[in-house]
Amino acid sequence: VTVADARFAKPLDESLILDLAGTHELLVTMEEGSVGGFGAMVLHLLAGRGALDAGKVRVRTMTLPDSFQDHDKPEKMYVEAGLDADAIVRTVKAALPQQDTKASRLRLA
Known part of the structure; x- marks a missing residue:
């Protein structure tokens, strides 16, 4: 797992994003x-540079919903928006291919 802090959306750090796309699943x-x-700009960069053509990297964007959110504590707003830790884990797991490991087969038995 690599965490890259974009800190600001523009200008995009194109070399960093392209490197991450080339070295991560x-x-x-x-x-x-x-x-x-930001997510749309990353997708635009990757598409324009052909980084998505080989199908080696999956991309998911997580944003605030395009709807009004009542003001509340940030933690509650993140949960409602689907930007909390649990939602991030669900997004990652859903995007990765299922792995048929011995451990997962044993849990199912």
Whole structure:
């Protein structure tokens, strides 16, 4: 697992993003913005550079919902928006291929 702190959306650190796409199975962008922000810019870069053509990297973008959220404690707002730790884990697990390991087969038995 690699965490890359973009710190700011523009200008994109293109070399970092392309390196991550070339060396990781999954990229997940998370932002406290709405659809069409940082994640969209990352996808645009990857598509424009052909980094998605080989199908070697999966990309998921996580953003705030495109709807009004009542003001509350940040932790509650993140849960409601699907940007909390549990939602991040669910997103990652759903994006990765299922692995048929001996341990998982034993748990099913």
